[in-house]
Amino acid sequence: MSDQKVYRLRLGTPENAAPVRLFGAGEAAPFNEGAASLPFSRREVQSRAAARGFVVELPMRNDEDIYGFGLQFHSLNHAGRRRFLKVNSDPVCDTGETHAPVPFYVSTAGYGLFVDTFRCATFYLGTNGERGSSKETAEPEQERKEFSEEALYALKRARNKRSVIIEIPHCAGVDLYFFEGPRLLDAVSRYNRFSGGGCLPPRWALGAWYRMYGGADQEAVLRLAEQFRRDKMPFDVIGLEPGWHSHRYSCSFTWDAALFPRPDELVERLKAQGYAVNLWEHAFVHPSSPLYETLEKHSGNYEVWGGLVPDLADSAARERFAAYHARAFVDAGVAGFKLDECDSSDFNPSNWSFPDCASFPSGLDGEQMHSAFGLLYQKTIEAAFAARGARTFGLARSSWALASPSPFALYSDLYEHRQFVRALVNAGFCGLLWAPEVRSCVSSEDFIRRLQTAVFSPLTLLNCWRIPNPPWFQTDTADNLAGIRMADSDTVTRITRQYLELRAALVPYLSAAFQRYHDEGVPPMRALALDYQEDERARAIDDEYLFGPDLLAAPVFAGEAGREVYLPQGEWRDFWTGAPVEGGRSFFVTAPLDRIPVYVKNESTVSKCFDFKRFWGYTICI
Numbered sequence: 013m014s015d016q017k018v019y020r021l022r023l024g025t026p027e028n029a030a031p032v033r034l035f036g037a038g039e040a041a042p043f044n045e046g047a048a049s050l051p052f053s054r055r056e057v058q059s060r061a062a063a064r065g066f067v068v069e070l071p072m073r074n075d076e077d078i079y080g081f082g083l084q085f086h087s088l089n090h091a092g093r094r095r096f097l098k099v100n101s102d103p104v105c106d107t108g109e110t111h112a113p114v115p116f117y118v119s120t121a122g123y124g125l126f127v128d129t130f131r132c133a134t135f136y137l138g139t140n141g142e143r144g145s146s147k148e149t150a151e152p153e154q155e156r157k158e159f160s161e162e163a164l165y166a167l168k169r170a171r172n173k174r175s176v177i178i179e180i181p182h183c184a185g186v187d188l189y190f191f192e193g194p195r196l197l198d199a200v201s202r203y204n205r206f207s208g209g210g211c212l213p214p215r216w217a218l219g220a221w222y223r224m225y226g227g228a229d230q231e232a233v234l235r236l237a238e239q240f241r242r243d244k245m246p247f248d249v250i251g252l253e254p255g256w257h258s259h260r261y262s263c264s265f266t267w268d269a270a271l272f273p274r275p276d277e278l279v280e281r282l283k284a285q286g287y288a289v290n291l292w293e294h295a296f297v298h299p300s301s302p303l304y305e306t307l308e309k310h311s312g313n314y315e316v317w318g319g320l321v322p323d324l325a326d327s328a329a330r331e332r333f334a335a336y337h338a339r340a341f342v343d344a345g346v347a348g349f350k351l352d353e354c355d356s357s358d359f360n361p362s363n364w365s366f367p368d369c370a371s372f373p374s375g376l377d378g379e380q381m382h383s384a385f386g387l388l389y390q391k392t393i394e395a396a397f398a399a400r401g402a403r404t405f406g407l408a409r410s411s412w413a414l415a416s417p418s419p420f421a422l423y424s425d426l427y428e429h430r431q432f433v434r435a436l437v438n439a440g441f442c443g444l445l446w447a448p449e450v451r452s453c454v455s456s457e458d459f460i461r462r463l464q465t466a467v468f469s470p471l472t473l474l475n476c477w478r479i480p481n482p483p484w485f486q487t488d489t490a491d492n493l494a495g496i497r498m499a500d501s502d503t504v505t506r507i508t509r510q511y512l513e514l515r516a517a518l519v520p521y522l523s524a525a526f527q528r529y530h531d532e533g534v535p536p537m538r539a540l541a542l543d544y545q546e547d548e549r550a551r552a553i554d555d556e557y558l559f560g561p562d563l564l565a566a567p568v569f570a571g572e573a574g575r576e577v578y579l580p581q582g583e584w585r586d587f588w589t590g591a592p593v594e595g596g597r598s599f600f601v602t603a604p605l606d607r608i609p610v611y612v613k614n615e616s617t618v619s620k621c622f623d624f625k626r627f628w629g630y631t632i633c634i
Contacts, residue, residue, distance in 0.1 A: 017192035019043035024185020082114035111355035124191035124199030138174035201533035208417035210529030217405030219248030262296035262319025288347035324388035325374035337396035348406035355410035386410025416443030440535035447471035458570035464608035521621035525560035583614035590630035
């Protein structure tokens with residue numbers, strides 16, 4: 013679409029198996045000379061075949077900042093770094109690997125770039141100059157006050173000519189899609205609209221989620237769900253973990269008759285109490301499953317955990333998998349699924365998933381399928397609900413490019429709290445939603461601080477699959493299993509209820525933010541860099557973010573009595589007290605256990621959706 017200001021540049025001979033062809037996308041105009049208001053011309057984009065595959069090179073300014081590349085946990089600004097985009101759970105360092113990498117970035121030079129590939133591409137973002145390019149730009153030696161690796165290897169603004177170099181293995185060409193700015197938010201919004209627009213979750217999905225103890229049976233699930241209602245803990249979704257399957261690794265996709273003898277009754281009783289039901293699974297099909305025989309010829313040539321790997325790029329496999337889920341679960345009232353282990357790991361000792369040398373009937377090889385599998389899985393499950401005229405929202409462990417229309421939030425339980433927040437900041441650059449789930453907590457303080465972040469995120473999720481009693485009863489796993497209540501349980505219970513009620517009250521505000529995401533492509537949660545691009549301090553902040561259009565959240569971490577907060581220029585108010593706060597500066601704010609620093613833009617639409625007077629006793633005047 014010409015008004016989208018999206019341009020395609022075809023270089024060499026691209027592979028047939030590519031995201032735009034497989035997932036679909038909007039229209040793009042040809043990137044010819046003078047066709048786009050981009051910071052470089054067509055002739056400045058160079059490409060060549062190489063022994064390693066295909067190489068693309070384009071100019072990069074010395075002062076350019078670069079953001080994106082999917083669900084990144086270790087860094088925010090990628091300028092001067094190397095990014096290797098491979099689906100990989102448990103990323104141990106800042107390589108670019110993650111369980112949701114995306115070959116899309118945005119630049120402060122005024123554009124976004126999507127590389128249409130499922131290959132594990134490598135991006136060198138101003139790390140290298142051409143031979144001889146430094147001769148005319150000799151840099152005077154600076155005084156050295158510290159001789160350490162950090163000081164010697166510190167990223168600096170380069171003075172010599174820089175480039176973005178992209179290596180794409182095992183191919184002879186690629187399609188590039190350029191998205192005009194000039195602002196970062198313009199390019200991101202255009203990318204999301206090109207992908208199909210942002211997803212629009214059902215209202216129930218925006219409340220609070222609780223995943224049950226993995227060893228719970230039908231009666232234990234019902235008892236705890238009823239206790240939540242008695243205790244006025246406003247959960248909206250109950251999730252069941254692997255124990256509901258008759259075979260878990262790989263999956264049978266049938267109920268365990270001993271633990272859940274009357275599953276239809278379970279779903280109906282939970283629905284009657286106001287809960288949506290979400291079921292855990294992964295896609296690997298056990299021989300005992302009703303799906304096994306129908307998918308055997310539509311699967312990859314290697315098994316995982318003794319189960320088939322369905323070729324979800326093959327229409328027959330996708331339709332059969334979706335049709336079974338529609339009959340067996342959607343018709344029974346199940347509202348959604350948690351799609352686990354659709355990533356893989358080179359670092360985990362069990363090293364699950366299929367090898368890169370695998371082949372599939374659709375023609376994808378193992379490398380391509382690893383990249384595509386998570387989003388294919390999401391789209392297959394979404395189709396099961398669409399076949400019944402229903403909407404869903406769920407969780408997934410992996411994704412790729414063009415994912416913004418998909419009604420799934422990413423999750424993982426393997427990172428520390430600060431990395432969770434950084435991932436939340438980064439996810440908004442690439443059409444991803446991130447659920448910083450509350451799971452393993454070292455203390456009641458750690459639990460509350462993680463809960464506060466989860467409340468101000470796309471999906472508020474307590475994953476309690478390791479503990480039979482709620483975490484506000486006991487956060488220590490061993491003591492929880494033993495039924496020992498922690499000494500400050502009453503205080504933690506009160507604060508937990510306060511934040512769950514706050515999340516429920518924020519649903520109309522959050523729903524409006526998702527509507528804008530759907531219509532305009534503006535991420536509901538996003539880095540300060542997207543709204544305050546001209547503010548260099550805001551561009552560097554990776555532990556604060558915008559929650560919807562008008563709230564700024566600044567999470568606090570266990571062991572901290574407060575934190576430094578930076579507010580961009582403008583007039584703000586304290587979310588809790590309504591007191592005015594001057595922007596354009598940093599300041600220290602104390603944070604008692606029941607407070608996460610949150611600020612409201614003075615010219616705000618928040619009070620149209622959120623009743624400040626009811627909750628805090630004051631009204632924001634617009």
